[in-house]
Amino acid sequence: MPDLDPPESLIEAQRAKVWRTPPGVPLCTLEAIPEPGARNFVLQIGEAFFHGFVVRKEGTVRGYVDRCPHMGVPLAHELDRYLTGDGEYVMCGWHGALFRPDTGLCVGGPCVGQSLRAWPVEVREGMIMTA
Ligand code: FES
Numbered sequence: 001m002p003d004l005d006p007p008e009s010l011i012e013a014q015r016a017k018v019w020r021t022p023p024g025v026p027l028c029t030l031e032a033i034p035e036p037g038a039r040n041f042v043l044q045i046g047e048a049f050f051h052g053f054v055v056r057k058e059g060t061v062r063g064y065v066d067r068c069p070h071m072g073v074p075l076a077h078e079l080d081r082y083l084t085g086d087g088e089y090v091m092c093g094w095h096g097a098l099f100r101p102d103t104g105l106c107v108g109g110p111c112v113g114q115s116l117r118a119w120p121v122e123v124r125e126g127m128i129m130t131a
Pocket of ligand 1: 068069070071072073075092093094095096097109110
């Protein structure tokens with residue numbers, strides 16, 4: 001049985017973080033993310049770091065800050081593994097919280113009713129960019 005509690009190092013990480021990014025930063029091409037699929041991004045903003053992920057599903061692209069409302073840790077155990085096996089939900093790998101990919105609302109698990117923090121992104125000429 002795997003240990004389901006996030007390591008203290010994840011909770012206590014003191015590396016400065018920011019929760020938003022400037023607009024117009026190119027992230028990747030739309031085709032670089034499968035449909036449905038998701039991808040992790042870490043952007044350095046000055047001395048601090050932004051951690052987020054982008055979900056591509058049903059023709060839409062949404063971005064979220066990579067921070068679970070339950071315990072404040074990044075959601076994925078494995079790089080880019082944010083979606084459930086059927087691609088229907090964003091899932092936190094620690095305690096199984098399920099989020100709607102289109103809104104970030106938690107619909108199952110320990111933080112039902114809370115939401116992922118939106119990270120504004122857009123697609124321009126086939127490129128996913130911060131908005
Ligand atoms: S940290 Fe517990 S469900 Fe995400």
